[in-house]
Amino acid sequence: MKAYALLGGPETEWPHNINQIFKQAKKENNLIVGVDRGSLLLEEMHIVPDLAIGDFDSLKKEELSQIESNVPDIRYSNPVKDLTDSELMLQIVFEDYHVDNLVVLGASGGRLDHFLVNILMLLNPRVEKYAERIEFLDKQNLVKYYLPGQHIVKKQLNYSYFGVGNLSPVKDLKIDKARYDLANYNNIYPRIFSSNEFKKDTDSFNLSFKKGLIIVIFAKDIDRFQNIK
Amino acid sequence: MKAYALLGGPETEWPHNINQIFKQAKKENNLIVGVDRGSLLLEEMHIVPDLAIGDFDSLKKEELSQIESNVPDIRYSNPVKDLTDSELMLQIVFEDYHVDNLVVLGASGGRLDHFLVNILMLLNPRVEKYAERIEFLDKQNLVKYYLPGQHIVKKQLNYSYFGVGNLSPVKDLKIDKARYDLANYNNIYPRIFSSNEFKKDTDSFNLSFKKGLIIVIFAKDIDRFQNIK
Secondary structure, X not given: OEEEEEOOOOHHHOOOOHHHHHHXXXXXXOEEEEEOHHHHHHHHOXXXXXXXXXXXOOOOHXXXXXXXXXXXXXXXXOOOOOOOHHHHHXXXXXXXXXXXXXXXXOOOOOOHHHHHHHHHHHHOOOOHHHHHHEEEXXXXXXXXXXXXXXXXXXXXXXXXXXXXXXXXXEEXXXXXXXXXXXXXXXXXXXXEEEEEOEOOOOOEXXXXXXXXXXXXXXXXXXXXXXXXX | OEEEEEOOOOHHXXXXXXXXXXXXXXXXXXXXXXXXXXXXXXXXXXXXXXXXXXXXXXXXXXXXXXXXXXXXXXXXXXXXXXXXXXXXXXXXXXXXXXXXXXXEEOOXXXXXXXXXXXXXXXXXXXXXXXXXXXXXXXXXXXXXXXXXXXXXXXXXXXXXXXXXXXXXXXXXXXXXXXXXOEEEEEEOOOEEEEEEOEOOOOOEEEEEEOEOOEEEEEEOOEOOOOOEO
């Protein structure tokens, strides 16, 4: 089973087909998760989450009542807590619901403190083990995480560029068979190599490293009138 | 002298008064810098940058010609290079133009590979020394950087929340006199503590740490119709 979680990030950054993504997910009996305000945003799309997580303190009383009236599983988090709402969500979907993979939406745009909390949370040793089973998806980007080893990274439909970055100290990072290759790169601080591309007539590149947490950001340009190129 | 630099991030994420910010900066004889497509976006606001930096490969021929016809200082960067365009910009404004402080706009939103390159670039030892003189500004956020030592962080007008995070291994991080304090926090990986607030009737908190690069993100909520609360 797969899970689709919606966080509270602004709608302007959502993938244009978000409604379809959640409708399809529901149809295929995947798990629909709302995190905090994301629960309400799902209800507004007429999608009842299977699971809602948060302290819900940004919600009005009647908004929370609506969620409480129809969501089968609600987990109330403690605002002064050890795990953030998003980290708690990872723990619940992987440990209690045993999902195989998770797609996170609504993480980007808006408040940067929220965005960075989410994108960096996979560095927390308590949830890092889930890293390779998680994707972040927004209007222009698809983010995937990689743990040490050898990987074949496949081209993703409609994304022209990709960036590769180490979020923690990295050892012997190698990018091979991409437009811009990298050989045995070592660094103690996080760094992103952006705007790389797949080679013409290839649909993958090789990624390997011995230590560290790597993200690959698949990105597309959008023109200023918000149409996808 | 202060510098104001515009990067190529989407207009939807700009501060609502960006035009006024640049017009005022020009009036006060501060340095106006366009980085890559940011140069063109400035021209479209009828603001001629004093300095344009980039490889400009995303610009059409006539767009680049326009910039070349009226910008007094143009620096062409090499697409396969040691420093990114933004890092090169830091080096030029601080070393060649001797500016005191820099405000960066147009860094957030859109492509996450570009955003993360920019927000993380201050970890590069070649430019880290400029960290405390740089701010990132967008529609909802103001990001400031801190080097080891003792700091009094002042409340910023209209920002209700702040997040504090270490972008590199941190030693003895202390937040004192805020709503949520932190005592002698140590961590080897980056982590953000979001949604902190200034205490009622106070307009600062104390921040100290012995090692690491810290960001403070001042943030405000915006309602879904994009009005600032």
